[in-house]
Amino acid sequence: MKLTVRTVFEAPAQLIWDEARRPRLLTYVAAPMQVFEPLVPATLPELWAEGRYLVRLWLLGVLPLGKQWIVVSYPDAELHARSEYTLRDRGYGDLITIWDHLITITARPDGRTDYCDEVEIRAGLMTPFIWCFAWTFYRHRQRRWRRLVANGFDYRGRR
Numbered sequence: 001m002k003l004t005v006r007t008v009f010e011a012p013a014q015l016i017w018d019e020a021r022r023p024r025l026l027t028y029v030a031a032p033m034q035v036f037e038p039l040v041p042a043t044l045p046e047l048w049a050e051g052r053y054l055v056r057l058w059l060l061g062v063l064p065l066g067k068q069w070i071v072v073s074y075p076d077a078e079l080h081a082r083s084e085y086t087l088r089d090r091g092y093g094d095l096i097t098i099w100d101h102l103i104t105i106t107a108r109p110d111g112r113t114d115y116c117d118e119v120e121i122r123a124g125l126m127t128p129f130i131w132c133f134a135w136t137f138y139r140h141r142q143r144r145w146r147r148l149v150a151n152g153f154d155y156r157g158r159r
Contacts, residue, residue, distance in 0.1 A: 001131040003119045005138040013107035017085040029144040035061045066094030083107035098122035
């Protein structure tokens with residue numbers, strides 16, 4: 001099943017791109033709905049590099065959801081010079097066979113940024129339930145993103 005959620009950020013695309021590549025952003029926008037505990041490596045990097053990262057997932061920080069591989073790549077890197085940026089996580093884990101998440105960030109002529117989360121989810125019989133969770137989760141993420149942008153990327157601000 002597929003899911004697409006879009007929003008417009010009141011910030012330049014380059015700034016949104018710079019933040020999207022930081023694992024601390026994932027931690028912030030997912031909280032408190034989902035918590036990512038790094039396993040391999042034991043700490044997440046300052047910036048996502050292409051590669052694989054094993055995390056343990058927690059719902060609301062208390063209910064274990066198993067392990068998940070985050071598999072980062074930067075497709076279409078040549079488009080970056082044209083003000084479009086892409087980051088992909090072709091993840092999978094204990095509950096989910098495929099969690100293919102594509103983030104597309106596009107500069108607008110008015111200085112704002114179009115942001116899109118596209119996700120393909122496959123989890124056998126659990127797919128419809130996990131898709132419903134993802135539908136809520138990605139709206140939560142984008143709401144947290146908008147709050148962070150409005151607060152000037154102050155991660156210490158209101159959770």
